[in-house]
Amino acid sequence: MTDADLLEMYRTMVLSRTLDQRIWQMNRQGRAAIVASAQGHEAAQVGAIRALDPERDRFYIYYRELTTMLALGITPLELLLGFLAKDGEPLSGARQFPLHGAIDRSRRDIVSFSNVVATQLLQAVGVALADKMRGEKRVTVAYFGDGASSMGETHEAMNFASIHHLPVIFFCENNKYATSVPLSRQMNIESIAARADGYGMPGIEIDGFDPVAVYEAVGAAAIRALSGDGPTLVEAVVERFLPHTSDDDDTRYRPPEELEDIRKFDPIPAMEKLLRSSGALDDALDDEIKGSAQKIVNQATEDAENAPFPEPHDFYEQVYAPGSPGDQS
């Protein structure tokens, strides 16, 4: 990875954090109904996308993928429109929670049909099966949390993908909590990646605070997928800096020492330090990166606030195919 690559990742992480903080703030002001923050997951998400091809590959995300979305080219304004349920939101016509729905396929194959955890894993496997049947060389990435790893569908997805050597990357962002339930109450093992063995595929556990390590692991998984060798389970260990969502209160279940502890290391200042020590970043450039993130987010906030809510004019459309039985449009 060149300094330019690292700087690019740093820029996206800074933008993501700035936007994330803004959305959280807007929730507290009663302007954004619900937020699941990506703070703490930024390095893992940006590192993974760096190893993939946004045009070629397919992304079955879950709700905590703010940095992934930015890294894939979805704009802060589009994302804010989603968080405010405004017209012009790019995923669901503001019918769904933020970050749910699908981006126009001509632009990016980013999909998140529902809030129901782990459903996207089987869908991603079906998507990859279709690509394999047509001989298309693409990687499908299924994003999920440690909590979703307990779902039966996760097992079914990994099993099938491995049987058929499908080009899938199972990308687990292990923040050690499923809402309030800690890892020790979710599983009697230390590593989710270790389960890969049971499916006959490689599993790799990496430090999700290190974007370069994530980049390398996902890169290797992508090569394996594209050469027809099958899926990989990549587990990026991260921290969830904020409560599960804006409706949660993590002080009810995380001891104060733990909450203090997890913030001792933050991947964004760590990246800044790394870049400064290599000489790739100086005060002027850092000011520019942070200042421009602030400016972009301020402008997007203003534009999103001014955007109207969608009218229910197409409320009855897209239930069935146009003109097909049952269509009410």
Added chain:
Amino acid sequence: MPEITVIEAVRAALREEMERDPTVFMLGEDIGKRGGVFLATDGLIEQFGEERVIDTPLAEASIGGIALGAAVNGMRPVAEIEFADFIWPAVNQIIGEAARVRYGTHGRRTAPLVLRVPYGGGVRGGLFHSQSIEVAFAHQPGLKVVAPATPYDAKGLLKSAIRDDDPVIFLEHKRTYRLVKGDVPDGEYTVPIGVAEVKRAGSDVTVVSYGLVLHYCLEAAATLAEEGIDVEVVDLRTLRPLDTDTVLASVRKTSKAMIVHEDTKAGGIGGEIAAVIAEYAFEDLDAPVMRVAGPEVPAMPFSPLLEAEFMPSPEKIAAAIRKLAAY
């Protein structure tokens, strides 16, 4: 026109659609060399290979979810659930996800998949091989639910289902598979989804039904004809979206309506049909809308007399129609 069975009609539709469209493929349990437990897919793996006739692990959620993913990505999967009784693990993917894909993405993705589901009782299947599962799916906007009763309709509707751009639950009544024979033309044809059919014209009473018991209604109608009661039998064929026009037109003609289904009465399709009739044809009615349906027990028992107690029969249906006609 050759006479074939329902299972042969299903198989013919599958074969012809696989030949016609390379994006059509099948997945399910034992559908490969075994040809499916009912032989619906017999011979297809030999013709199309294991790439397009995929034996899945024994995992119904994966059958639903993988079919959905492939459908969203440009294929037309036809998945088989071995028995309707085992569909519940797939409900998360079908009702929860597939039904909402078009709406929840504002039309950016669609899910043109078919779930073929052998259902129904009268086959000595007991509690877990006899279930009627249609209302769970027919309740969900975004899904289409089809339940043919004859070989002609089974073939024509399955072809329509495979070509449809929305997720379709295709219900095949197990008892009709080999019991019901009928003429099916050699050439290409389809039967439209969402259109009911008057299977027997009559002037005294309208009986609305679908699936196996549709045939029992026709038997009852034949018996009653000898008694001077002229019964019109409407085959719904599609349970969502309902063809209420055909039902209402018939009721306006006869002024008496009965709904017959094997599924449990309370909360069944019959309740919806009765409500539609009450809402739009109340003034045409000369009698209360009646229903003959499965009893309020959790499922169909195994032993023959117990099973018979559960199932509607031509005799039970005829007795109920006599009452309605005399009202």
